[in-house]
Amino acid sequence: MRVILKLTPNKSKVPFNYQRHLVGTFHKWIGENQIHDDISLYSLSWLMGGKIIKEGFDFKYGAEWFISTYDPMLLKSLISGIQQDPEISFGMTVKEITITEEPTFDPIQKFYLNSPIFIKRKSGDRQQYFLFSDEESGMLMTQTLQTKLKKAELNLDGVNVYFDRTYRNPKTKIISFNGIDCKASMCPIIIEGSQEQIQFAWNVGIGNSTGIGFGALK
Template identity: 40%
Template sequence: MRLHLYLESPERVPFDYLPTLVGAFNRWAGHDARRHDGLSLYSLAWLRGGQAGRGGIHFREGASWFISAPDSDLIHQLVSGVVREPDLGLGLRVRDVRMQRAPEFTAGEQPFRVASPVFIKHLPPGAQLGAPADHLLPGHPLADELLTATLRRKLRQAGLDDTAAAVRFDPAHLATAKTKLFRYKQVQCRGSICPVLVSGSAEQIQFAWEVGVGDSTGIGCGALV
């Protein structure tokens, strides 16, 4: 399922707003050790509808945001949380919410655009303890392999079959793919804005639409549209 949130935003929003979105999600969802201890079986998009300017982003007509998850109970818990506490912080306030069921997918290969940068972390073999991970981009020899491995791990964590599920950057868009440098708290990250192709069963493709692709979907990376 997908929860669309429509936000009032009378103030300029700083560029590094992701921790505020994640904080709101965690308050609305409530504490659940299972959700925090494993891979994120949900995805958060970035805010849409803004215009970047000096010192931040202006959302003159309001902002839109969505959260996706295969767990319908989580989505309903989020709605209850929004009713209790519609203020996210940074002047953002929910004025409307709408729930969307997953589209009817068919088995095969499905193209998706991304609603937030795809982030892939890779620690080379033999790297020293504490060494920073590489952030892989479209065209890297390991990028598609790691995207696929992450989706399969999430499928297994959810108790679903991971056989033949795969993710790859759309080769037709590699030449025009853009990179995006962003910060989460004090960590600088580099992701990519590039369409992806998800292949597998209808259930596996729907799962990817809900949990996103790549690493750190729970802090705003790899959401799919």
């Protein structure tokens, strides 16, 4: 399920690295929940509808924010939290909530992104990042989705994820989150799999750190 939040215009400037504020708001809404682990069965988009200004963004006409989850109990907690305290940050508040069900997808489905895809793996005592240009990226995205499918006790056989190599304008994004510079890819992906698997991916996102604003699918 996906929650579409319409937000009021900001009253103060929204910094470029605003994602941690959204994550903080999300956890405020869901309360003390058991999802605080390294495998998120939900995804958070970036804010939509802003204009770049000096040192940040302006959402003069408001914004949209998409939160998707496979977990119906999390969805219930989220809606309750929003209704109790709709304030986000920068003077923005939730003015409208819409809940949408999973669409029907093709067995080979292309997705554009609502936030860039972040792929990381431990290499010794450091983190290695992978981008759309790396051959291993498809395999790693597939592995992460399979891990989430397994956690949700769904069939993980036959699913495959890879970047759309025909896309002409892929971009690398560097996002600072809690002082760490994360390299991520803004490039459409293709998912091959069953209807259940692809709908699941639409909810939980692709790649690592979907719970802090990476890998959300349109």
